[in-house]
Amino acid sequence: MISVALLHRPRDLRLAEIPGFELEFDQVMVDVAACGICGSDLRYYHGENPWALHTLGVSLPNPHNIVLGHEFAGTVTDAGGFRQLLGKRVAVMSFKTCGACQHCRGGHENLCRNTTHLGHGAGWGKLEYYPGGMADRCPAWGNLCFELPDAMIFEEAAMLDVVGVGVHAARVGGVRPGVSIAVFGAGPIGNAIMQASRAMGASRAFVVDTYEVALEIAIKCNATAAIEAVEADPVKAIFEANSGACSVVFDTVGSVDTLRKGVALLAEGGTLVNMAVHDMNLTLNSLDIGSERSIKTSCNFLPEEFPLSLSLVESGQIDVKPWITHRFPLREISKAFDVALNKEKHGAFKVIIEPAS
Ligand SMILES: [Zn+2]
Numbered sequence: 001m002i003s004v005a006l007l008h009r010p011r012d013l014r015l016a017e018i019p020g021f022e023l024e025f026d027q028v029m030v031d032v033a034a035c036g037i038c039g040s041d042l043r044y045y046h047g048e049n050p051w052a053l054h055t056l057g058v059s060l061p062n063p064h065n066i067v068l069g070h071e072f073a074g075t076v077t078d079a080g081g082f083r084q085l086l087g088k089r090v091a092v093m094s095f096k097t098c099g100a101c102q103h104c105r106g107g108h109e110n111l112c113r114n115t116t117h118l119g120h121g122a123g124w125g126k127l128e129y130y131p132g133g134m135a136d137r138c139p140a141w142g143n144l145c146f147e148l149p150d151a152m153i154f155e156e157a158a159m160l161d162v163v164g165v166g167v168h169a170a171r172v173g174g175v176r177p178g179v180s181i182a183v184f185g186a187g188p189i190g191n192a193i194m195q196a197s198r199a200m201g202a203s204r205a206f207v208v209d210t211y212e213v214a215l216e217i218a219i220k221c222n223a224t225a226a227i228e229a230v231e232a233d234p235v236k237a238i239f240e241a242n243s244g245a246c247s248v249v250f251d252t253v254g255s256v257d258t259l260r261k262g263v264a265l266l267a268e269g270g271t272l273v274n275m276a277v278h279d280m281n282l283t284l285n286s287l288d289i290g291s292e293r294s295i296k297t298s299c300n301f302l303p304e305e306f307p308l309s310l311s312l313v314e315s316g317q318i319d320v321k322p323w324i325t326h327r328f329p330l331r332e333i334s335k336a337f338d339v340a341l342n343k344e345k346h347g348a349f350k351v352i353i354e355p356a357s
């Protein structure tokens with residue numbers, strides 16, 4: 001039996017003992033040391049299915065009995081056919097694409113509709129329980145486990161999934177040396193996008209949020225300026241600080257308000273990248289996207305972007321340590337979710353579950 005954080009059904013998250021998962025031929029067993037609670041875990045908790053919204057473009061229900069957790073790292077304790085990984089500290093890439101579809105063969109694995117995901121129900125077919133990283137142990141794919149450099153701690157390694165999303169978004173937006181970028185929403189994804197854009201050469205990187213803790217962390221992580229969105233008009237503030245519009249704007253909120261403000265900030269030929277697709281209509285005056293402005297969405301990341309993210313964190317070009325504000329053992333999963341769901345009340349930014357503690 002293993003202890004897990006089980007999302008039995010929407011808003012019913014329990015600490016549970018369930019039978020351990022058996023390894024498939026391409027898997028290894030990872031004793032989980034650190035697993036992040038992600039914004040999408042909170043969406044799963046509420047019954048949304050963000051992966052289906054982003055990748056399939058449809059709103060789908062989730063199956064029952066998902067062990068949550070897709071941002072994790074740990075130690076390989078059963079290596080199956082991957083002997084070289086036995087006893088190694090690894091970062092886990094939590095999704096496996098099919099390799100055979102048009103998207104996989106075309107180098108767009110992040111769009112594979114046959115993806116199997118740890119930490120949510122996609123791709124497994126019907127199971128009694130769906131494996132995930134908020135557990136003592138979790139099976140992971142051997143070829144998608146990356147050995148950690150000695151200096152990288154598990155908490156940092158658990159953040160690589162988030163960094164990967166940021167790296168991919170910066171690439172989708174076409175960030176290049178010398179540009180100015182802005183990010184609406186300075187949570188972990190927004191912060192990862194800001195730092196990835198910096199690593200790719202952005203000269204100025206602005207973030208906008210209403211949450212003071214997120215703004216402070218953005219400054220620690222080398223944002224040019226962090227704009228409080230209630231008191232200041234973010235569009236005006238960024239125009240002034242940047243002496244003009246931004247080439248790339250990222251919207252991690254996905255509301256009508258952030259879309260309009262984001263478009264208003266775009267330079268001619270610029271790109272707005274929407275990171276939060278919701279099942280709702282957005283209205284926009286099409287004049288505002290004249291002069292070759294474009295709006296794109298960004299889904300997850302490419303397999304090559306996971307080791308790239310590891311290098312960016314290892315080299316210090318991206319710093320995830322300031323993100324982590326709270327740590328909980330697995331047995332305190334309810335408390336951990338309470339903090340993550342009410343982050344402003346608790347001053348939280350990133351909450352980590354440490355099953356081994
Ligand atoms: Zn995530």
Ligand SMILES: [Zn+2]
Nearest residue numbers: 098101104112
């Ligand atoms: Zn595929």
